[in-house]
Amino acid sequence: MSEQTESFISHLVELRDRLLRAVAAVVIVFICLMPWAADIYDLLARPLMIALPEGTKMIATGVVTPFFVPIKVTMMVAFLIALPYVLYQAWAFVAPGLYAHEKRLGLPLIIASTVLFVLGMAFCYTFVFGVVFHFIAEFAPKSITPAPDIEQYLSFVLTMFTAFGVTFEVPVVVIVLVRFGLVTIEKLKEARPYVIVGAFVVAAVVTPPDVVSQLMLAIPLCLLYELGILAARFIGGPVTREESDRTDTAV
Template identity: 70%
Template structure:
């Protein structure tokens, strides 16, 4: 009992140490980036500013909003920069408790998930924001001056970042479902029409009420679903046995063996 308690306490101490290291890494990047907090926010606001009429700026309705919003954005950027180290600490804590085959799957899974989420955010920033903001501003009546509040803008872009980041995880979800035996590749192919409808429904719920942003979320979701099916089919193919390894006999070989046994029994009779 004492040994079990000591092991549990040692795990808690290790978890605390690794969490502290991850937090310190984020704070170090945050402190380093703070002098450029305003520039970082300007970079985030660039897609909106490019679509606003010349001479129009965003506004801040709160007293402390001009300070806190750039700080929040800088903290987010610091977390993204420190993310590889944070994931390393998480993996170093989890890996000793996994089997060898779980470690072989787990590390690529963690790296792939992170990379796909960042790719989703990049796709949203470079391709989606400019198109959506231009559509909204062009649709606005001439009697309205578009001047978004910086806090509402941050909330809006964070929602889209998370939505597109999760959307880009579709291949990982498909592969895990197939590897876990929950569904087969054939079943996923049969479910393709429902996935297409579901993608547009989800896009309509998450994105702003315009057709362009809905298509820009739904179409990548569908394409990534197809990518997941292709990769899952490749991973589920049987690996040919190496020389000297045992390989299961085929049905023809089994039938031929049974025939030989039958003939031998008849001769014996």
């Protein structure tokens, strides 16, 4: 029992150290970005400001909102910049307890999921925001003077970033399901009609109530589902017990 207790405590100490390193990395990047917090928020608001009539500015209804909203945005950017190091700390903690074939699959999946999530956010920022905001500005009555609140805008942006980031994770989810034998490629093909319907339902719930943004989420979701099926073909089916034993013995 003493050996088990010591092992458990050593794992807790290592977990604490890894978490502290990850948090410290985010905090250091955040402190370095703090002088440009206002500029970072202006960059985030740029797609909306381009779509609004010239001279229109956003408003802040709270007393401390002009201070805290840019801070939140800067913290989000700091986390994204430090994300590779944060994921490395998580991987360094988990990797010693994995088999060789699990390590071989785990690290590429972590890298791929991170890259895909960031790509989803980038796609949303560079393409979706411009189209959606322009559509809303054109549809709005001319008698209305738009004055978006910065806190509501941040909430909207975070929701959209999360929706598109998670959507771009679909290929990774499909590959994991096939690789661990939870579903076959044939079953995934048979589920296409349900996936398409589900994609439009999710898009209708998550995105604003306009057709443009719903299509721009649902269509990539369907295409990424097909990409996941294609990638799963190349990676192969679930690892057999013989393959697992052979790989682990070799390592």
